[in-house]
Structure formats: structure tokens, C-alpha cells
Amino acid sequence: MKTVIIGTSGHIDLALGVRDRAHGVGFVGIAPGSADEDAKAFYIDQLEATLIPWYDDWRTMLDREKPDLAVVAPFFHLQSAVARACLERGIHVFVEKPMATSLEDLARLRAAHAAGRAKLCPMLAYRYHPEFQAARRAVEEGLVGEPLLLTAQKSYKLGVRHPMYTRRATYGGTIPWVAIHAIDWLWWFTGGGLVEVTGAHTTKGNRDHAELESSGACFYRLANGGSASVNFDFFRPAAAPGHGDDRLRVAGDLGVVEVMNGEAVLATHDAAPRKLEREEPRAMFLEFVRHIETGSPMRVSAGEAFAVSEVALKSREAADRGSSVRLR
Amino acid sequence: MKTVIIGTSGHIDLALGVRDRAHGVGFVGIAPGSADEDAKAFYIDQLEATLIPWYDDWRTMLDREKPDLAVVAPFFHLQSAVARACLERGIHVFVEKPMATSLEDLARLRAAHAAGRAKLCPMLAYRYHPEFQAARRAVEEGLVGEPLLLTAQKSYKLGVRHPMYTRRATYGGTIPWVAIHAIDWLWWFTGGGLVEVTGAHTTKGNRDHAELESSGACFYRLANGGSASVNFDFFRPAAAPGHGDDRLRVAGDLGVVEVMNGEAVLATHDAAPRKLEREEPRAMFLEFVRHIETGSPMRVSAGEAFAVSEVALKSREAADRGSSVRLR
Numbered sequence: 001m002k003t004v005i006i007g008t009s010g011h012i013d014l015a016l017g018v019r020d021r022a023h024g025v026g027f028v029g030i031a032p033g034s035a036d037e038d039a040k041a042f043y044i045d046q047l048e049a050t051l052i053p054w055y056d057d058w059r060t061m062l063d064r065e066k067p068d069l070a071v072v073a074p075f076f077h078l079q080s081a082v083a084r085a086c087l088e089r090g091i092h093v094f095v096e097k098p099m100a101t102s103l104e105d106l107a108r109l110r111a112a113h114a115a116g117r118a119k120l121c122p123m124l125a126y127r128y129h130p131e132f133q134a135a136r137r138a139v140e141e142g143l144v145g146e147p148l149l150l151t152a153q154k155s156y157k158l159g160v161r162h163p164m165y166t167r168r169a170t171y172g173g174t175i176p177w178v179a180i181h182a183i184d185w186l187w188w189f190t191g192g193g194l195v196e197v198t199g200a201h202t203t204k205g206n207r208d209h210a211e212l213e214s215s216g217a218c219f220y221r222l223a224n225g226g227s228a229s230v231n232f233d234f235f236r237p238a239a240a241p242g243h244g245d246d247r248l249r250v251a252g253d254l255g256v257v258e259v260m261n262g263e264a265v266l267a268t269h270d271a272a273p274r275k276l277e278r279e280e281p282r283a284m285f286l287e288f289v290r291h292i293e294t295g296s297p298m299r300v301s302a303g304e305a306f307a308v309s310e311v312a313l314k315s316r317e318a319a320d321r322g323s324s325v326r327l328r
Numbered sequence: 329m330k331t332v333i334i335g336t337s338g339h340i341d342l343a344l345g346v347r348d349r350a351h352g353v354g355f356v357g358i359a360p361g362s363a364d365e366d367a368k369a370f371y372i373d374q375l376e377a378t379l380i381p382w383y384d385d386w387r388t389m390l391d392r393e394k395p396d397l398a399v400v401a402p403f404f405h406l407q408s409a410v411a412r413a414c415l416e417r418g419i420h421v422f423v424e425k426p427m428a429t430s431l432e433d434l435a436r437l438r439a440a441h442a443a444g445r446a447k448l449c450p451m452l453a454y455r456y457h458p459e460f461q462a463a464r465r466a467v468e469e470g471l472v473g474e475p476l477l478l479t480a481q482k483s484y485k486l487g488v489r490h491p492m493y494t495r496r497a498t499y500g501g502t503i504p505w506v507a508i509h510a511i512d513w514l515w516w517f518t519g520g521g522l523v524e525v526t527g528a529h530t531t532k533g534n535r536d537h538a539e540l541e542s543s544g545a546c547f548y549r550l551a552n553g554g555s556a557s558v559n560f561d562f563f564r565p566a567a568a569p570g571h572g573d574d575r576l577r578v579a580g581d582l583g584v585v586e587v588m589n590g591e592a593v594l595a596t597h598d599a600a601p602r603k604l605e606r607e608e609p610r611a612m613f614l615e616f617v618r619h620i621e622t623g624s625p626m627r628v629s630a631g632e633a634f635a636v637s638e639v640a641l642k643s644r645e646a647a648d649r650g651s652s653v654r655l656r
Binding site: 153200204206214215219221229235236237238239240252253255256267271273322324 | 473477528530545552556557566577583584650652
């Protein structure tokens with residue numbers, strides 16, 4: 001499976017990091033998503049040793065290499081256009097979320113995907129994190145009862161970010177970039193049960209990152225009458241262990257399952273809280289390759305991925321407007 | 329200071345539990361808040377040994393004993409009327425929150441208090457919990473920077489509750505009864521910076537408790553552009569340690585302070601996360617007695633208590649209506 005990389009602004013390590021185990025996958029080219037991406041510097045610094053040929057222009061690379069699969073991670077506002085161009089050429093796409101930074105771009109990408117020429121998978125990789133999968137399985141097995149109250153957290157260290165992050169026009173926003181993972185958990189755990197969103201975000205405290213939202217929260221009404229919320233921030237202190245502080249709590253009348261510190265803990269009425277067994281980690285990229293080859297199901301379908309991206313963009317809209325937005 | 333107890337449906341232990349240390353305070357009578365309160369059974373079972381004289385009617389008790397101070401904890405919908413009657417007689421009031429279960433009752437109580445004949449203190453006792461005080465101090469000292477994102481949790485075990493809890497008319501709702509503590513934390517930590525609320529709650533999963541809301545969430549816009557949220561539930565599993573799972577997280581650009589498991593932990597950019605030192609516990613009731621005697625300040629003023637109760641009732645309104653309610 002001839003594979004290329006377009007852009008180095010996202011989690012291309014999700015593919016490159018499992019290169020050794022990606023049997024049958026050959027990386028035949030890498031190119032920036034746009035001329036201003038500084039991808040060349042990144043390439044020289046980090047990727048030259050991978051011996052993947054460099055191209056200055058991704059369209060030329062596609063013409064020349066005729067790949068089967070593209071890993072798409074340009075500046076975020078270009079994700080949808082690059083992914084669309086690939087799909088239209090019949091090239092499968094492993095694309096950074098949110099896949100599009102506007103609802104219009106998302107609709108165009110959806111249409112290109114609906115043409116059915118190639119498959120698409122977004123980098124909503126948490127579905128393959130063992131602790132989240134363990135929690136999801138507990139909910140699926142009915143161990144917490146009906147999920148009626150979900151709370152999720154994404155907290156990252158800010159550091160000093162590339163200028164791309166400092167403009168809404170190129171970055172898209174912290175809700176579609178960061179909170180989207182928590183939105184994906186809510187979508188996954190409730191079976192798509194989000195019906196309305198209210199939200200807020202602020203650029204205050206963003207340490208000279210211009211338009212980048214430092215923090216915010218989204219509140220969701222659920223189809224079953226329950227509630228869910230997401231809080232997200234770039235306030236994780238530099239001295240704290242690890243980059244992120246991901247959390248998810250799902251409560252129902254039979255129990256509470258919670259993901260924190262990389263563990264899933266289940267509490268039920270008849271047993272003391274206990275850590276859930278975690279599966280062996282699976283690489284989303286390898287699952288996608290297998291999906292392309294054999295049709296094996298992904299934990300997030302393309303349809304779901306579009307729905308989650310749409311919720312993220314509508315959540316940003318709610319936060320921008322300071323009012324509620326219907327989700328269905 | 330002659331003290332009476334009216335009603336046994338709330339946290340009268342906040343007063344009785346520190347009886348030995350309440351120098352100069354004599355409990356001269358106890359009476360139900362209403363004839364249907366079952367207070368007599370509770371009295372016989374738990375309070376007879378205290379040797380506090382029993383009265384069938386609290387008005388008779390007030391006439392007879394002419395107390396200086398009343399601990400008021402009847403069925404929740406009666407809190408405001410009893411407290412008001414005490415204030416009007418010039419009796420100081422230590423009253424269970426939310427102090428009133430409707431905005432109209434709250435306004436009446438506020439007016440009675442404004443007449444200035446006696447002092448009033450609500451049982452918002454978390455302000456005297458050492459871990460919350462430690463976190464508050466850290467924020468006050470600027471250690472997290474400007475608080476821009478606050479998340480709070482109240483989770484309790486449900487058990488089997490008195491029928492009073494099963495009707496909105498007597499109970500008032502889970503937001504004014506349970507979530508109010510988290511609302512108080514937000515009010516306290518933001519200096520009253522809550523400007524709008526959206527919320528949801530549900531009775532689903534309430535295990536035959538009729539109208540009692542099992543769970544829900546409230547989302548607040550802050551005056552400084554930040555966000556805050558509260559999630560609350562009666563889903564804490566029976567087998568989990570302790571009755572409640574109280575949490576508060578306050579994030580700003582300089583750090584994050586968090587209360588969980590009875591500890592306050594501060595994380596800043598220049599030091600690894602560390603537990604904050606906690607003061608010696610102080611009893612709110614004793615502080616109130618001292619306040620009456622010497623005018624020493626309370627950590628929650630009566631004015632703030634009215635504001636917090638009002639936010640709680642408006643949050644319930646937002647959850648009932650499924651829309652936003654302005655708070656100022």
C-alpha cells in the first residue's frame with residue numbers, strides 16, 4: 001500500500017510511529033500541506049532519517065507516486081481541501097481531526113467521501129486508548145446503567161505554539177482542535193445522544209497566543225434527558241507530569257465509571273471501586289490499513305467522524321455566539 | 329445564649345455536634361418544623377439523651393423560651409417561613425440551605441433580614457472545610473492567576489430517602505439542595521462572578537424517588553469571560569467509600585488548584601503538584617455564635633448567602649425550562 005504524508009502539523013506519528021508494524025505499507029513521499037508550513041525544517045530535523053522522499057508540492061507528489069493512502073496533517077484549515085483532493089483521486093485518507101474548520105468545508109468533504117471512491121479515517125485515536133475502551137465496554141455491558149451524566153476534561157500544556165495556532169483562520173479553534181476528543185467520547189459513550197450545546201471560550205490567559213482560546217466549556221443536553229459537559233484548557237502547568245490531563249466520568253443509576261491518570265475505574269453498588277482491565281494497545285493507523293484491506297470495522301466510522309466534527313464546529317459556534325445550538 | 333432547634337430534617341448536627349465547645353450556648357428546646365415531620369420519632373431515637381426539652385409546636389416554644397438563637401432545619405419548603413418568623417421576633421437564625429425553595433419566599437426572607445433585628449447564617453458549611461479554604465487561599469494569593477475555568481462536582485449516595493425528598497413541593501429540588509454547595513464554591517472563588525446559567529436535570533434513575541432529580545449539570549458564564557460548570561448526582565455507588573465525592577478544580581494561566589478526596593492540590597508552572605496545608609477545622613456554628621457576640625466576620629455573609637440561594641433557584645429554573653437565565 002503506497003502511502004504518502006501531506007503536512008507535518010498534526011499527529012503523523014500515529015502512522016510513522018507504527019511504521020515497523022505496518023506490513024505492506026510503504027511510505028513513498030512526504031510533502032508540506034502548504035508552502036508556509038515549515039514542513040521542510042521539520043523534515044530535515046526529524047524525518048530525513050526515515051528515508052521518505054521529500055516533495056515540495058503534494059499535488060506533484062500525488063501525480064508522481066499515485067499512492068493508495070495519504071496521511072493528511074497540514075495546517076488545520078487545509079485539512080478538508082487536501083483530504084477532499086485525495087478522496088477525489090481515489091486515495092484513502094487518514095486525516096487529522098477536526099477534518100474541516102468550517103461547516104461548509106465539512107459538507108464539501110462529506111460529499112467527496114459520499115462519492116465512495118476511497119475510505120476516510122480521522123485521527124480520533126482515543127477510541128483505541130485502552131483505558132477509554134475499557135470504560136466504554138463497561139458502559140456497553142450495562143454496568144453503570146443508563147448513562148445520565150457525563151463529564152469530560154481535556155487539559156494540555158500550552159508551551160510556545162507555532163504561529164498557525166494563533167489565528168482562528170488557520171487553527172480553527174480550541175474546541176475543534178482539543179475539545180473534539182472529549183466531544184468524541186460523549187458521542188461514543190451516548191451513542192450519538194447529543195441534542196443541544198451551549199458553550200463559552202476565552203482567549204484570556206493564552207500567553208501571547210493571539211486568537212488561540214486558552215480555555216472554555218461546553219454543556220450538552222442528551223436525548224435521554226441527561227446532561228454532559230466538557231471543560232478544556234491549555235492551563236496544565238509546565239511542571240505537571242505528562243502533557244495532558246484527560247478525564248471522563250460516566251454516571252448512571254447502577255454505577256460510575258471514570259477515566260483518569262490513564263486508568264479506568266468502575267464503581268458499582270455491590271463492589272468497591274476497581275480498576276478495569278485494559279486491552280493490549282491497538283494502533284488506529286494499523287486498524288485503518290486493515291479496514292482498507294479487509295473491510296474490518298473501525299471503532300469510529302466515517303459517518304460518526306463527520307457527526308463528531310460537526311458537533312465540534314457547532315459547539316464552537318455556540319461558544320462564539322454565547323447561545324445554544326441545536327445538534328439534531 | 330438560649331438556643332432552640334426547629335426541625336430535624338437538615339444538618340442540625342452542625343450545631344449539636346459542637347455543643348460541648350459552644351460555651352455560653354444552652355439548648356433550651358427542640359420542636360418539629362411541621363406536624364408531619366416525624367421529628368418526634370427522630371427525637372426519641374437520637375436526641376432524647378441530649379436532655380433538650382421537646383415541644384410539639386415551635387411557635388409555642390419561641391413564646392415560652394424566648395431564645396436568642398434558632399437552628400432552623402424543617403422540611404425544606406418551610407425553611408424560609410420559619411427563619412422569617414424567627415428574624416421577625418429578633419431571634420438569630422442558623423438555617424439550612426437553600427433558605428427558601430422559591431424566589432418569592434427568598435425575597436420575603438431577605439426583606440425580613442433587611443429589617444436588621446437579628447442575624448442570619450445559612451449552613452453553607454463548606455467554607456469552613458479546610459481543603460476548600462486552602463484552595464480558596466491559593467486562589468486569593470494569585471497562585472493560579474485569574475480563575476478562568478472552574479468545574480465542580482457534588483455526588484452523593486442516594487440510599488432510601490424520606491418521602492419529603494420525593495416531592496418538589498417539599499424538597500425544592502436537587503439543584504437547591506445538593507448543587508448549591510458547588511454553586512457556593514463558584515460564587516466564593518470567583519467573587520460572585522456568575523452572570524448566566526444554563527442547566528438540565530432529570531428524575532431518571534432516581535430509584536423510586538418520584539420527583540427527586542437524580543442528576544444534572546449547570547453551566548455558568550463568568551463576568552471575566554471564563555466558564556464554570558457544576559455536575560451533581562445521587563449516583564455515588566453504595567459500595568464506594570464515604571457518602572460524597574466532592575470536587576472542585578480552578579484553572580488559570582498560572583496554575584491549577586484542585587480539591588478531591590478531601591485534599592487540596594496546587595500545580596503551578598514552576599513546581600510539581602503539591603498538597604496544600606490545611607488549617608485546623610473550624611465549626612461554622614461556633615463561628616456564627618462568635619459573630620453574634622462580637623461581630624467577627626463570617627466566611628459567607630448573609631448577603632452572599634442570599635445571592636448564592638438565588639443563583640441556585642435560578643439554576644433550577646434554567647434546568648426546568650431548558651434555557652438560559654441571566655443572573656445579573
